[in-house]
Amino acid sequence: MGVERAGFRPLLFNEFAKYACETLDVNVSRRHKADRVRVPASDDGFVAVGPYEVPPPGAVVPIVEGDVQGIGMGNLNGRVDVLAGGPPCQPFSLGGVAKGDEDKRNMFPQMFRAVREIQPKAVICENVRGLLRPSFKPYFDYILRELEFPFVERKAGSTWQEHDDVLRAMEERRDVRADERYDVIMTPVNAADYGVPQIRNRIIIVAFRSDLNVDLDTFRKLITPQYSEGALYRSILSGDYWRRHNDVPGHVMDRVNAGVPKNLPLDDGTKPWRTLRDAIEGIEDGEGNKLPSLPRISWEKLDRVEYEVGGFKYHVGWPGARIYDGHTPNEYDRPAKTVKAGVHGVPGGESVMLTDERERDSESPTGFRYKHRYMTVRETARVMTFPDEWELAGPRGEQMRQLGNAVPVLLGEVFAKAVGAALDEAESHA
Template structure:
């Protein structure tokens, strides 16, 4: 590793001091969810300069005029499909809502369920699913993919498992945690679909904040109460690294069964992997981020911080940072998470000022547990958005497998 030059600034840089009164941004935003940063004119000008420098550095790199590449193109050691051996679902079927880039869909498929349909409002995410699985029935876009327009009764009797992750922004810190007051709250639509389809089981997924005391009334009135008369529901919180994904990422799952017998037979998935010294009987060690990506040993490794969706907020970004703590963790691992490149060759050519390894879209997908050949469609920010919003497929696989174990008996 060469001598480190001046540290490159990032999205969460805290070294810019206040100098003068707060001024509004020059960039208009029509998003009702935009939380503008309180910055002085001097601070805004420094950020503008950073942006100009970054654009010029990227242009130079793509034109072959930038600094000579430092790192070799990495060959990952982590292969997510190894965590998801294909199972025989014995003809059981599944329907997907809020499918996104396909994290739940892929995990459920590998667990053995036959695909019935996927619904996703983002056109690019729908194109990802079609490119990944040309034989799937995918409904996407503002018209076909909007679940509010769908009469789900047409699938009654044809679906064994309904699964989906309604948008998490109403319950996440990044989304202001407005709950039912947020127009993106789609849990009522998920509940409606369950009632109309009447599957043998359902899996609903979201950020762990939904399971916090802040939203206990919401969960009780909007999820549990409408369904508890017909379903026996259990709630679990799982950590992705416990199932081999090299990332700190917790998710909450609501698992419901139509009969008490099925519910009593179900057991929550148990960890298959461990990180650090907390070994488990019969479990395997989860890879650290550098090992997973196939990077040289620098004497330190750790799980990746939780990667953020680039679709959070009103503007496009190619950063996966979600906090100052995440920035420090990536720095300790000598990995640069801002300005993620479209592919590994471009990442190698675009040398970070501090000499750290620049991530690419395939690398970020791997961190989230997607296999190398999963074809995210769209610009870099859109691909990162689909990845960051997704359930890690191995985590989805573990939950879906636990449901299959009950339904297939």
Template sequence: MFLSGSQFLFGSKEAASNGRFPVQNDANILTCGELFSGCGGMAAGLTQAGLRHEWMIEFNAIACQTLRDNWHAPWRSQPLTIMETDVRSVDWSSIGTVDIVAGGPPCQPFSKGGRAGGENDPRDMWPEAIRAVKHLRPRGFLFENVKGLLRPAFSEYLQRILDSLRRAGATEPDSPDVYEVIVVSVNAVDYGAAQKRERVLIAGVRRDCGKLEPFPERTHSVERLVWEKWVSGQYWQRHHLAHPVCGPTSRIEKAALRKVERRGVEPQERPWMTCRDVFVGLGEPAVGSGVSGHQLRAGAKAYPGHEGSPIDEPAKALKAGAHGVPGGENMLVDCSGAVRYFTVREAARLQGMPDAFVPAGSWSQAMRQLGNAVPAQLAEVAGRWIRQCARGQEDNEGKVRK
């Protein structure tokens, strides 16, 4: 479920007091360091999962300003360090160790919408992710990337990445693997994001610290959404709308409804979240809107292959755009078929960011940051999972044994 700004404020005293942030004794908290932090989507989810960030590293100056503006934490005993630098220049011997290393290496080398240069693309930063794990030897790590990384063209490189992560920190060529590693293919919409965003997670746990458990089963489903839309009508009732007589129009919903009708059993998962679900309370955008980042931007046009996202479905994956300007998919299609650009606030909600979150820069810069972000809802699920896997044994006082 989307967390509003009143429920989730980055580092605020209110957040510390309402139980949403882990403020217990430091010995009970797993610490985190994050590479390629962007505007903080993964960090938002990992914080919700109970991890405490010690440092973040990000190259882009505007994204770093977003982090500085939103990740203040006056209740912390030690300030969060935000390093605006190229990760290739980092001397890991000077960086404090953390329990979990996380991050999303740049996806452009492996994206279907990019040049697909893989390891030959100068933006490929997997070697730097491996270098960080090798030198820091964290209890566990969690990295995110596009589904394109699983394409056959990259299979050999992916295997080398996995082998390097398993051996990260090994002292001898014939010594046992240091980390247990897993590759998980997920869709953020199955874990509460109102966005069809397929991603790959590469995670590992140091063998002397814990054990990888199966990744959590999906919590949301299209089957439940079509049940509430076209069987029980709960979806329309929730939004105070008349029940349409047309039935589902999308191929995915039509197939899901046939499955539901064939089974004749009410699905027990939560429904996929739709754009309408997460935009509740915002109202229509306007030039002078009083909601931060919810100003109307004109000029949206649909064209073949870029038709936008219907309001009563999860959004298509937000895109950053090759040159910083979002493509035609970052649009909403209303009930009449009219299209308009998502506002910054709507894009932030689609990524699971709170209304207190304000990205720095222009509209294009803000949308690019959000288009590159990890959905916070998915990051929270993954964070809770890796946190549990990496906790290992605890002593009688509940302190994590390092």
């Protein structure tokens, strides 16, 4: 969705997870005709379906459900501007098993195969910050070199270290054809720095085909963060934040104001980080539309039943939320914590939120404690900057898993717009 909002037309979708495919199907069908195809299971890399032709505007957009190893993409060669995706991150995630290169879920080799078959002008790849951990850093550097030289395939039976030696030698010689080489930019990001109401640390890899002579410095300027924590603190202290949310109880404002650090960075012209309160009360979406405020969830309706709450789907109260040491909730006046998919479902603290309402508590120093509840799926989708009309397939756990596995729409849009602008500029100078 982020790439499409940046002005690109989708030509082919692939997704492995069943419910995610159903979600993609219903939402894509609303905007385009969609043709859903299932890939037979394959353990040996056999190309079972395709290759696919480029659909003309308004025609069917194939949604291929299944293992990417079973998809042929050769007919798309030279006809694609952007290849965008996220190879599964579990091999490298702190929340996963972290086997890295040995993990069979490592799909980076398939990304390189797609680049070889399609030869796109640009590649956008999102993944977890865990790739930068010291234990994975050598392999991650190898991944970046593979993307730089995707046509230099690893020989059967060789180790990644042996292949990396080959790539390093080519890097030094610089004798690879420009149309088979890519200029690679890796950017560590916090989604909050790009207007997403969520602390989400990731890496985004962008690669441009070298024969296009894209101005990489111009691209880097286009992805410069425009939001900051310091600006949020200044807006809280100045009252600008509270004027935007003028119905917040005084005890909440006092508590939040008291928590602002004494020494703030100098004003650098950035905008305030967006908060969970901003998301729930309604911020501008990626197309400049002001979202409506989500209705309050009644404490008497934490019963898993989907009532007609203001016409918002998936805005359902859920019982059983708990907070304790190491299992802390989201706060309204900060960006939300990272939305996670979780190995065994959604972790607790990241999907629990403190509210403005409080009740007596004799054990609390203030005599009160703030009430908490689970975030609804719709609130979580707001935090991921999906539009309210975005539908989600499956039960609640699967819906939350999809959101945790997704890229925030606004973050994807920022980077895709920068890629589009850089390609346009390069074309104008060609």
